[in-house]
Amino acid sequence: MNKKTRTIAGKDITKSVADALQYISYYHPPDYIRYLSHAYAREQNPAAKNAIGQILLNSRMAAFGRRPICQDTGLVVVFAKVGMDARIKSRASFADLVNEGVRRAYLDPDNPLRPSIVADPLAGRVNTRDNTPAVIYVDLEPGNQIEITIAAKGGGSENKARFATLNPSASVADWVVDTVSTLGSGWCPPGLISVGIGGSAEKAMLLAKEAMNEPIDMSELIARGPSSAEEALRVELYERINGLGIGAQGLGGLTTVVDVKVATYPTHVASKPVALIPQCAANRHLKFTLDGSGPVRLEPPDLTEWPEIGGAELNPAGVRRVNLDALTKEETASWRCGETLLLSGRVLTGRDAAQQRMVDLIDAGKPLPVDLRGRVIYYVGPVRAVRDEVVGPAGPTTSSRMDGFTEKMLTETGLYAMIGKAERGPAAIKSIVKHRTPYLIAVGGAAYLISKSIKAARLVAFEDLGMEAIYEFDVQDMPVIMAVDVEGNSIHNSGPVEWRKRMAADSIARIIGV
Numbered sequence: 001m002n003k004k005t006r007t008i009a010g011k012d013i014t015k016s017v018a019d020a021l022q023y024i025s026y027y028h029p030p031d032y033i034r035y036l037s038h039a040y041a042r043e044q045n046p047a048a049k050n051a052i053g054q055i056l057l058n059s060r061m062a063a064f065g066r067r068p069i070c071q072d073t074g075l076v077v078v079f080a081k082v083g084m085d086a087r088i089k090s091r092a093s094f095a096d097l098v099n100e101g102v103r104r105a106y107l108d109p110d111n112p113l114r115p116s117i118v119a120d121p122l123a124g125r126v127n128t129r130d131n132t133p134a135v136i137y138v139d140l141e142p143g144n145q146i147e148i149t150i151a152a153k154g155g156g157s158e159n160k161a162r163f164a165t166l167n168p169s170a171s172v173a174d175w176v177v178d179t180v181s182t183l184g185s186g187w188c189p190p191g192l193i194s195v196g197i198g199g200s201a202e203k204a205m206l207l208a209k210e211a212m213n214e215p216i217d218m219s220e221l222i223a224r225g226p227s228s229a230e231e232a233l234r235v236e237l238y239e240r241i242n243g244l245g246i247g248a249q250g251l252g253g254l255t256t257v258v259d260v261k262v263a264t265y266p267t268h269v270a271s272k273p274v275a276l277i278p279q280c281a282a283n284r285h286l287k288f289t290l291d292g293s294g295p296v297r298l299e300p301p302d303l304t305e306w307p308e309i310g311g312a313e314l315n316p317a318g319v320r321r322v323n324l325d326a327l328t329k330e331e332t333a334s335w336r337c338g339e340t341l342l343l344s345g346r347v348l349t350g351r352d353a354a355q356q357r358m359v360d361l362i363d364a365g366k367p368l369p370v371d372l373r374g375r376v377i378y379y380v381g382p383v384r385a386v387r388d389e390v391v392g393p394a395g396p397t398t399s400s401r402m403d404g405f406t407e408k409m410l411t412e413t414g415l416y417a418m419i420g421k422a423e424r425g426p427a428a429i430k431s432i433v434k435h436r437t438p439y440l441i442a443v444g445g446a447a448y449l450i451s452k453s454i455k456a457a458r459l460v461a462f463e464d465l466g467m468e469a470i471y472e473f474d475v476q477d478m479p480v481i482m483a484v485d486v487e488g489n490s491i492h493n494s495g496p497v498e499w500r501k502r503m504a505a506d507s508i509a510r511i512i513g514v
């Protein structure tokens with residue numbers, strides 16, 4: 001065998017993938033925590049500051065508790081750079097080695113992760129139950145090692161990926177800023193926007209997906225000044241996207257992105273393909289190298305970098321406390337857009353699949369398995385509980401996916417309120433006003449923190465839907481923000497508009513860069 005050739009055991013690839021996925025499920029990258037802490041310190045919108053504070057507290061709790069940062073533990077994406085002098089010792093394919101690692105990580109009895117992959121996206125949509133298969137890209141490169149970048153990409157941010165083929169003379173910056181302004185906040189800002197330019201349609205997408213895993217270095221870039229067209233575009237986009245005022249969770253504020261990544265590749269003379277992929281606040285990824293000496297050894301990050309934000313800082317005095325078990329229409333009508341509430345009592349859960357099934361039952365004239373009259377529904381798909389937990393991490397899912405069910409659900413069930421994440425569309429807001437049934441949001445990216453306010457969980461219906469089944473939770477002081485009140489005022493409309501104006505007036509956008 002060539003002296004340069006190294007043998008890498010297949011079992012080391014599998015173990016490294018499993019260990020890396022467990023690691024990133026509860027440890028944020030320290031660079032993201034540093035940037036987010038900075039965003040927390042300078043945020044001037046109290047609601048956005050509170051949301052960032054919840055994400056930071058959640059991150060610290062997840063790191064110490066070794067439980068997932070977010071209930072959506074992601075779709076596994078692997079970029080492998082395999083040295084042409086590396087020999088993989090295994091009878092299994094590379095994909096099988098990786099997928100076995102995914103399976104082990106997601107079924108780990110100490111920290112089970114949420115299986116979110118459905119085998120047949122077109123019909124059936126049956127959960128594979130172990131989060132396989134991963135999406136895997138392999139490049140052959142000079143060398144005798146294998147470098148693996150692994151990510152667990154959240155569905156809400158992935159849903160906001162966009163692509164366009166621009167005319168060669170068109171402005172990429174304008175397209176990106178216009179597109180981000182239409183995405184809403186289901187992608188869970190503050191995060192990153194990653195842009196791939198050139199190649200072909202699929203290459204542009206891959207460029208964007210890979211670039212988002214690079215270290216966050218926007219402050220350093222601004223301090224030293226851009227030295228290429230790509231870097232100049234990054235700085236321009238960073239300032240213009242933050243200038244939109246979208247802010248944390250779309251509440252309006254100074255920080256929408258902590259960094260913007262740009263990657264380019266040669267393209268056809270007639271083309272300018274541009275891909276945009278947002279990265280959510282969960283931002284889970286890790287790069288490691290295998291050199292034949294065994295599986296990767298992962299050391300915990302220095303957790304002193306995680307700020308100690310206390311519950312008291314996040315629950316200011318004077319917050320309205322709500323007893324969900326004695327809710328009246330008069331009370332829900334008095335909640336005002338932007339107000340923070342602490343909910344105690346019983347809530348029912350029900351997201352995509354459960355909503356679809358309930359609407360199918362209604363359409364078929366059949367009774368629902370649970371009486372929703374006077375109740376509050378929470379759009380959530382939690383992680384399985386372990387040890388003394390009553391439920392695993394249980395943050396909100398994107399509510400706009402429920403918009404198509406909302407009119408029928410409100411007409412037929414007598415619900416009193418809905419809880420989810422991010423904005424509602426115009427039709428859902430119309431239904432909210434018509435039925436005087438307000439919409440509240442919990443913080444996307446604060447799933448482990450939120451789970452601590454859930455004191456009991458009972459399965460109520462549709463057990464076969466797994467994490468999408470209907471549960472009844474007993475909650476105590478669950479923090480939520482009023483997002484759409486019964487007059488149709490939406491914090492996701494008014495917040496960003498107000499902060500965009502303020503930033504334009506005060507030139508706060510400039511503060512962001514320094």
Ligand SMILES: O=C(O)C[C@H](O)C(=O)O
Pocket residue numbers: 071072154155156157186380381395396397398444
């Ligand atoms: O599936 C989920 O739990 C959430 C999803 O990632 C979303 O952001 O909508």
